[in-house]
Amino acid sequence: MNPQTTPKVALITGITGQDGSYLAEFLLEKGYTVHGIKRRASSFNTARVDHIYQDPHVDNARFKLHYGDLSDSSNLTRIIQETQPDEIYNLGAQSHVAVSFESPEYTADVDGMGTLRMLEAIRILGLEKKTRFYQASTSELYGLVQETPQRETTPFYPRSPYAVAKLYAYWICVNYREAYGMYACNGILFNHESPRRGETFVTRKITRGMANISQGLESCLYMGNIDALRDWGHANDLAQAKQHALLKANGYVVNVSVE
């Protein structure tokens, strides 16, 4: 086959999440073959990607889901070996800041060590020169902000187990780039929302609460810190930013926000 017509192959961790689902749509539209890693659950957990699901028995299926977990290195290594991705987007995470205080060790394992496991798998399989790696870094790294606005050079000051785990992931990505010459980049994304946002995050908590109150199902909505300020990007726009960062940022770090 003419190499120019061979579709690029992407592997996405966290494909069943808000960001993974938008990125999968975006890459499929661009002609990629998209593989995603989903965790096993006894109830259905693929609602955000069901509309793009293709039965693997169909000829030329370009979308495939694999069971896996960021805490399982042999599983990750096997999936990367089987799929031979040109691009990996590491979006899988225990993504909830408040929950990270209740499950700090799990958060460190999945968000921090999980990133190391992916990078090690690429290295062990000898794919350093083929596979580009995008790490979902986060504005939570800035935590107690040291300057406003924040830039790529602003010092980090993480303020939650989630942010500390993501700090490890950020630096191990930098380290693998410098130590092994891998193409690994960090996209520092600020807050982003969509109708696919998880229902325990504040936007969906408010919209669900309002809907329930209007239906007479609840009488009151309890909020946490109502003085917090956040950027408000759309997750679909940021899907494009991720691919742009991976292809154009030459392996470095980019801040992405709408403000």
Ligand SMILES: C[C@H]1O[C@H](OP(=O)(O)OP(=O)(O)OC[C@H]2O[C@@H](n3cnc4c(=O)[nH]c(N)nc43)[C@H](O)[C@@H]2O)[C@@H](O)[C@@H](O)C1=O
């Ligand atoms: C802020 C947040 O922003 C983005 O995430 P999102 O799309 O907005 O958040 P979400 O909760 O909708 O998706 C998280 C996904 O992740 C999966 N997930 C968890 N644990 C493992 C796990 O252990 N293995 C795999 N394969 N997937 C996992 C989990 O099943 C789900 O599909 C990322 O940058 C994210 O990195 C981030 O931190």
